Amino acid sequence: MRSFSPFPALLLTCSVAFAGAVQSRANVTLHYPDATEVSSASGVALHAYNVVNYNLYMDWYAALSGENHGFNGRMKVSFVPSLSDPLDSIRLDSNPAYLHIDSVFSGGARLATSLSGEKLTVYLSAPLSGTDTGTVEVYYHETDPGIAPAQDSLQRGFYLYYAGEQTVGMNSMNVPATIAYTMSEPSDARDWMPCYDEPSDKALCEISVRVPDGFTAASNGLRVSKINNNDGSTTFSWKENYPVSTYLMCATAGQYALIQKNADVDGKSIPVQYYVYPQDSLQAVEGSGCNIDTVISMMKFYSSIYGPYPFEKYGMTGVEPFQYGGMEHQTITTLNRADEFNRRDVAHELAHQWWGDMVTLGTWKDIWLNEGFATYSEAMQLQHDSQTAFQSEMDFYASQFFIEDSTQLRYAIYAPPAGYIFGLAEYYKAAWVLNMLRNLVGDSTYFSIMRRYRADYEYGNAVTSDFIDVVDTVTNSNMSWFFNEWIYEGGYPVYTKSFTQAGDSLALTINQDQTNAPIFRMPMEVDVWSGGKMTLETVLDSLQSQTFKIYIPAKVDSVTLDPNNEILARYPGQNLTAIDQTTTSPTTYALLQNYPNPFNDRTEVVYKLPKSGMVSLELFDILGQRIETLVHGYQTSGTHTVAVSGAALASGVYLCRLIAPGSRLTTKLVLEK
Ligand SMILES: [Zn+2]
Structure with a gap:
């Protein structure tokens, strides 16, 4: 899920905006399973049955046509016992604040039930054991809260908004089109369907939704039917052929245009779909930020590094309003309409199909x-x-x-x-x-x-x-x-350094200054600059204060820890290449990564000077031999760009070093011929 905006531009007001975003998630129900249902080793929920299949029917006709704010549903759950004891009842998650259970049947016989908190116990008419498969049909309705449904704070699980001006959450907004959708992560599936709501119990699913004519209902898997009921309504039925966790099941209904292309990935043809508001169609086809072809190329890239795309289709539905950036529902991501054509969001949710949906x-x-x-x-x-x-x-x-x-x-x-x-x-x-x-x-x-x-x-x-x-x-x-x-401890290292030299031996002391965090053991690259040469060493730092002896025959001018920024750490007092990339008027020295990189015949190096002065910019090979002096002399403050030609150079890694008063910075260039 994407619960916040990733854009640097928005984050110029960032700490406050971010703090707010995270705080607003404080009301998320983090549902760890009952202690009695947890196996001790991993914390994975262990319960008396495994769900095999969910077959869900929801009638959204009245809700979408404005007659009622809730809906009627029927959930058919098929399951098998998972423990050796005979199974005489099953417990489903069902939140009574939203769901009202009307009746439960099995094989035509009505079953007794009881409700305790969010647990609905269904008593089976005869115990199941071994490989017996049981099926119960739960008839329920999503209760009409009896108030304007567009008040976000009161909606959970099932969200419904009508076109027009209204209050959404704290804001007044003009909802562009009537829309209904579900959103469950982490534990809100129980707010719109009775289910065993733990991510570890995956099952197959079939979801059917009845909507007014003109609406399209999208859901997990492949569409198996679209039936015109000849009463002003249409029923869409979808079937997911791969196991899915309840928080990844969903349904979305809107007056959509469908943009679809097939992606040829790993010898398979995968349908890729954008369900968009009709006015967004052109953007989905040929928009400059991200369009359906971009999605296909992303799918190919992920397939090349993670193995084939794991499901039968990949669709995205745009919705507005949406409290989140996007949600990786299996095979049918829900995207905030504002982020629907944003490369980062689209890439993030697509990657979840591998990591989150296939491996959950x-x-x-x-x-x-x-x-x-x-x-x-x-x-x-x-x-x-x-x-x-x-x-x-x-x-x-x-x-x-x-x-x-x-x-x-x-x-x-x-x-x-x-x-x-x-x-x-x-x-x-x-x-x-x-x-x-x-x-x-x-x-x-x-x-x-x-x-x-x-x-x-x-x-x-x-x-x-x-x-x-x-x-x-x-x-x-x-x-x-x-x-x-x-992973198991918080924080990150904060490194400082000091060094002394005796003859040709450099004594470099690295300190870890973090508090309320472990002492980190990490291999660390160290740049030592001496007599016009740069030496790149790797040390294994693992103590609060540790001294390394490095053979350096000439006088050492400077030492840079982790010059290529490979450790998630802070280095107080040390300028790093990545600092200040977005600042137009530099406040610190910065040497940016060259672009393109790797390069072939030509690349550009950009550096930033907060004040005017003597500067040199030099290119070294990986052994520290100077290859070329790119800049040497007085320069004014500001941003400077220098071209580097690869014509006379062999393929390999080169280091570009900026020396300015009080600052020495390095970046790594890769030449590929
Ligand atoms: Zn995510």
Whole structure:
């Protein structure tokens, strides 16, 4: 799910806006299962039956035509016993604040029920055991709250808005068109359908919705029928052929135009669909930000790194209003109409089809397995086009996480506290954890890990320890040290340094100054600049204060920790290349990633000077030999661009070094011929 806007522009007012966004999620019901239903090892819900199939019918005709604000529904649940004891009753989740249970039948016989809190117990007429399959049909209605339905705060699970001027939440807005949709994550499916509402119990599903003529109802899987009822209504029926968690089931109905193309991915033809307001059709076809062809190319990219697209179709429905950016309902993402053609949002929700929908978190404590993976995939989608865009995206993630960490609560990624299930650590810090893992093990191993994780858990659920086990298996090592510090504990390292030199030996002391956080063990690159040469060393830093001896024959001028920004950390007093990328009038020295990178015949390096003075910009090979002096002399403050020609150079990695009064910055250029 995307519960906030990722745009840097909007975040210039950011800490306040962000704090508000996160705070507003504090009312999310973080539903951990009953203690009696939890297996001790992983926290995954263990219950007396497994759902095999949900067959749901909802009649939205009256709601969409304005006659009534609720709807009638019938949920047919098929299930098998999962424990050795005979099964004489099942407990379904059903929130009585929204759902009124009218009757429950099985095989034509009415069954006794009882309701306690949000648990509906259905007493079976005869106990089931072994491989017996039971089926119950629950007839219910979504209660009409008896008030204008467009008051957001009162709607949950099922949302209904009528066209026209009205109050939505705290604001007055003009709703452009009548719309109805469901939204469940994490635990609101029980507000619109009786179900076993735990993400670990996946089942197949069939959803049918009756709507007024002129409306289209979209849902999970493939459409199996569209029946004109000859009474001013049409019934759309959808069937999902892959297991789905209840929070990923959905239905959406609006007066849509459908833009569809088939994507040829991995030898399969996958329908890709945009359900848009008719006035948005052209944008879906040929819009410049993101259109249906962009979605197809994203699908191909993810398939190339994560394996084939896992489902039978991929659709997106635009809705307005929507409290969120987007929600990755299985095969049919719901997108805020304002974000419908935004590359980041579209990439994020598409990536969830692999990470979240195909491999689903085992419990809500493992939310980073959904959100961190989707967020990092979103950044990788940018990297596919531009390394510069990727780096600035990762810098943005870091800066936003630091703001949350310093102004709100510090918490571990695993098992976030109430109000932080959609906190920025789950998105941005978790994306960084994956980026650091990738840097540690290398691309080839990293993608082997992702493929193995998929192979082991596809169409099922995984918890955090499952992912770590995959990492250990693929790397043939024990990486628990890495996950312990980054996933099971909060915070991040804050590094400072000092150094002395005796003869040809540099004594570099690295301190970890963070409080209320673990001492981190991380391999760290260190740049040492001496006598016009740059030496890149890697040290394994693991103590609060640790001194490394490095052989440097000439006088050391400067040392830069983590020059390529590979660790999610702060370095007080050290300028980093990524600082200040968006500031037009620079306040600090900055050397930006060259673009394009990798490059072939020509690339450009941009650097920023907060004040005028002597500057030199030089190009080195990876061994520290100076290749070219690009700039040497007095320059005025501001932003400068220098072209680098690759014509006379061999393929490989080069380092570009900016030296200005009190500042030495490095960036890495990759030349590919
Ligand atoms: Zn998400």
